Amino acid sequence: MNIKFEEREELKEKIKDVNNLGFGQYFTDYMFLMNYDEDTGWHDARIVPYDNISLPPSAMCLHYGQTIFEGLKAYRNGDKVFLFRPDENFKRMNRSNDRLCIPPIDEEFMVEALKKLIDLERDWIPDSKEASLYIRPFVIAIDPKLGVHPSGSYLLMIILSPSGPYYKDGLAPIKIYVEDKYVRTVKGGLGTAKAGGNYAASLKSQVEAEEKGFSQVLWIDGVNRKYIEEVGSMNIFFVTEDEIMTPELSGSILPGITRKSIIELLKSEGKKVVERRISIEEILTLHKEGKLLEIFGTGTAAVISPVGELFYEGTEIIVNNGEIGEISNYLYNELTDIQWGRKKGPEGWQVEV
Amino acid sequence: MNIKFEEREELKEKIKDVNNLGFGQYFTDYMFLMNYDEDTGWHDARIVPYDNISLPPSAMCLHYGQTIFEGLKAYRNGDKVFLFRPDENFKRMNRSNDRLCIPPIDEEFMVEALKKLIDLERDWIPDSKEASLYIRPFVIAIDPKLGVHPSGSYLLMIILSPSGPYYKDGLAPIKIYVEDKYVRTVKGGLGTAKAGGNYAASLKSQVEAEEKGFSQVLWIDGVNRKYIEEVGSMNIFFVTEDEIMTPELSGSILPGITRKSIIELLKSEGKKVVERRISIEEILTLHKEGKLLEIFGTGTAAVISPVGELFYEGTEIIVNNGEIGEISNYLYNELTDIQWGRKKGPEGWQVEV
Known part of the structure; x- marks a missing residue:
């Protein structure tokens, strides 16, 4: 699947003080989105400016908890950037999808899509031994219906959050x-x-x-x-x-x-x-x-x-x-x-x- | 609390064939909204045109299932419209809120707010012995943060859906x-x-x-x-x-x-x-x-x-x-x-x- 790209007009200012980033509070310039519906399957993979999404108040994810997520990180070492076993995350995402009646994703494609997004956002990855870029892939059910039934349509997103060290003062019990x-x-x-x-x-x-x-x-x-x-x-x-x-x-x-x-x-x-x-x-x-x-x-x-x-x-x-x-x-x-x-x-x- | 009202420019066309409404698929002209944040508590109660809502992709309800809901109905009998024990729904909503770490709502105010909304939308209530207007109050956590913690801000909504008879051909085992x-x-x-x-x-x-x-x-x-x-x-x-x-x-x-x-x-x-x-x-x-x-x-x-x-x-x-x-x-x-x-x-x- 081709991944479309929509460029932002202006990039946000990066946060300099990586020790005070906290966790999951700041988000980068771009996000990855992909839609599912019963006729087309997963489609419309795209990287677009990070922004609010518009949902009908009846979207199933707001009522019946049909949502799953993953969490992993990108680590910077000088000019090099690494992901840690990202294939395992998308494998687990598919196991979560199965349990929640969400259609499976193509795991290999998702690793490639993630690499593309991370490469685009590599300047957001803290240059730090302890801070990193937290990656949050997630899927939400978006059918605008209140019947308790698996949704027929979904939105998969990946958002990125530069996050500080978990232990500010070093490893502690x-x-x-x-x-x-x-x-x-x-x-x-x-x-x-x-x-x-x-x-x-x-x-x-x-x-x-x-x-x-x-x-x-x-x-x-x-x-x-x-x-x-x-x-x-x-x-x-x-x-x-x-x-x-x-x-x-x-x-x-x-x-x-x-x-x-x-x-x-x-x-x-x-x-x-x-x-x-x-x-x-x-x-x-x-x-x-x-x-x-x-x-x-x-x-x-x-x-x-x-x-x-x-x-x-x-x-x-x-x-x-x-x-x-x-x-x-x-x-x-x-x-x-x-x-x-x-x-x-x-x-x-x-x-x- | 005062309830603000924002009028729609044009009303939607009502659905005539009440037997084929199904459940939770059509929504009326208006919805009720109210926000919570830690400084102001519940505030900004308003009845506004039914429309999509805008959420940050990091909104907690999309990740950690911090959502609760209620369900009740409005019934039409000629010119008269009835709710069935709505106080019980808002009592239960508060019990759900407590379990999910969502701040409590004023139950009496909510019954009054619901009556105001239903009165405004009374023409949407099917004139039928079996079809009725389904009422869905719900609360979603909207803090734009990924830390696993109760959200500090919430959105309470009530949406209305004219719904057909549960048993199209009469009561059936x-x-x-x-x-x-x-x-x-x-x-x-x-x-x-x-x-x-x-x-x-x-x-x-x-x-x-x-x-x-x-x-x-x-x-x-x-x-x-x-x-x-x-x-x-x-x-x-x-x-x-x-x-x-x-x-x-x-x-x-x-x-x-x-x-x-x-x-x-x-x-x-x-x-x-x-x-x-x-x-x-x-x-x-x-x-x-x-x-x-x-x-x-x-x-x-x-x-x-x-x-x-x-x-x-x-x-x-x-x-x-x-x-x-x-x-x-x-x-x-x-x-x-x-x-x-x-x-x-x-x-x-x-x-x-």
């Missing part, structure tokens, strides 16, 4: 509240898809945890209310002397691309990584016995988030004296070195633009 | 597929809120059920996978010789206003109505023993939907010979008579515009 009241999702629901509704479901829990002084929540499963699932916007790993464990993809956990990359990285170095059901009680016991060395989260935003404290039903555990663990630190450096192209990563992980 | 793969939600999730994400989660199940020849799905609980919750867009009732049962509001079921009204109506007539956990096995056993007289769904769209057939894991049961039951028929007539103002209902049920 976070405090996590284990959620015992709200449930994110269960097997059979939307949990494995990057669907808007999952995030809507998490808002109240996140707000209440912050009020209690925690920065994120850890979800436990909604059926048995004891198995660990994921952290607000990350997957989670536990380090013992023998192995590194992470909850298996049970049907209610988002299959993180950073999660997958960390598992592959650790395995390639001969580390024992286990994906299985992990109960919160097991973690408390391991901690009591002095066998729990580190906990860390993995995600696109923070890459690695060491967990310094975990709070569950009145019990507080301090992990690794509240300090950054050896493995967390190593993985953060290793993966960011690969993402920024400072080091060669496994085949296909670094896509130069 | 439906075939229902008991969903054994997908889960709508569980306690601790968004199930009790009228949130977009719940409907997104239901689409695939609904599509697969339709492919198998069923018109709706019956959700069973996501924890034990055996207790009956609700039908796609309705609550559900079971009639035996002794009593009328419906699943209790367990924390994952939408508290339907038609459900509530039917319970109140039946109780006021001395009928025994029980709200409790009901397993699908119990229903199959009751049917086997010849004790299951009727099943019906309740909702704003169809009012009462007699269920003629239920299919669960290979077992098909035919209810009341696939015919409309006595109680279903009675309740349909009774409630529609009240809604259309052909009969006086309990205090506060009929709000004349």
Whole structure:
């Protein structure tokens, strides 16, 4: 498919202070759009000036949450620009699409379209070891009808947001509240898809945890209310002397691309990584016995988030004296070195633009 | 709060053939809007020409499903126009708002605003015993930011859609597929809120059920996978010789206003109505023993939907010979008579515009 291009009359001023960009607040000059309807399929791929979109008040995405998204980043290393495994994002987008009854996209075409957009906007990518350009592909249902049924028409967009370092003062351990009241999702629901509704479901829990002084929540499963699932916007790993464990993809956990990359990285170095059901009680016991060395989260935003404290039903555990663990630190450096192209990563992980 | 009014230059042509209106496809001349931001609270209430809205591509509702809605109808009886318990809708809207971290609205003001809008659009209400004007109040999060956090700004809208009779050829029993793969939600999730994400989660199940020849799905609980919750867009009732049962509001079921009204109506007539956990096995056993007289769904769209057939894991049961039951028929007539103002209902049920 050909990608049309509409040039802006005037470019915006770039933001100089990359440390104070925050996350997802500023947007670049251009965006990518593509429409779907039942007669033509996906069509009208175009790169146009970033601007508001016009939607009928009856557009299905505003009523029935038929929306999915992805998140990845472009990293600058001098004149070189890299994407990290973008094919994985569009593969996952198609899995989300399938669960939400959205027609599939051509994954290879989308990687090419993204590269074209990033190349056009390469001056927006912060020249920084920690700041980067956040990329948000998303699909919204736009049929102007209120019947509860999959939409017949969709809009796919990619917008770009130069974003600051997740940790302004360097990698720092976070405090996590284990959620015992709200449930994110269960097997059979939307949990494995990057669907808007999952995030809507998490808002109240996140707000209440912050009020209690925690920065994120850890979800436990909604059926048995004891198995660990994921952290607000990350997957989670536990380090013992023998192995590194992470909850298996049970049907209610988002299959993180950073999660997958960390598992592959650790395995390639001969580390024992286990994906299985992990109960919160097991973690408390391991901690009591002095066998729990580190906990860390993995995600696109923070890459690695060491967990310094975990709070569950009145019990507080301090992990690794509240300090950054050896493995967390190593993985953060290793993966960011690969993402920024400072080091060669496994085949296909670094896509130069 | 004062409601501003912006007049259209030209009114649209009304649709004459009310039997072929379908549902939620046509919209009237005007809509109600109101904005929220953290400094001013809810403000700028206005009735303006129905038109597209302009949203930044980063508007939170397009990414994180922070949207809720309501649904009710205006009924015409000659020159008289009635709303059915609109206060209940705005009460529920506030409960949905609370769960989704959306600031509360003034319920009384909203009823007044709705009456003003309906009065202005009264010519759009079909003059029909079965067609009516569907009313869709909804709230969307509009902060132009990608951080996963409750939005600081919102847009509340009410749009109106003249809609045809749910049953074109009169009340007819439906075939229902008991969903054994997908889960709508569980306690601790968004199930009790009228949130977009719940409907997104239901689409695939609904599509697969339709492919198998069923018109709706019956959700069973996501924890034990055996207790009956609700039908796609309705609550559900079971009639035996002794009593009328419906699943209790367990924390994952939408508290339907038609459900509530039917319970109140039946109780006021001395009928025994029980709200409790009901397993699908119990229903199959009751049917086997010849004790299951009727099943019906309740909702704003169809009012009462007699269920003629239920299919669960290979077992098909035919209810009341696939015919409309006595109680279903009675309740349909009774409630529609009240809604259309052909009969006086309990205090506060009929709000004349």
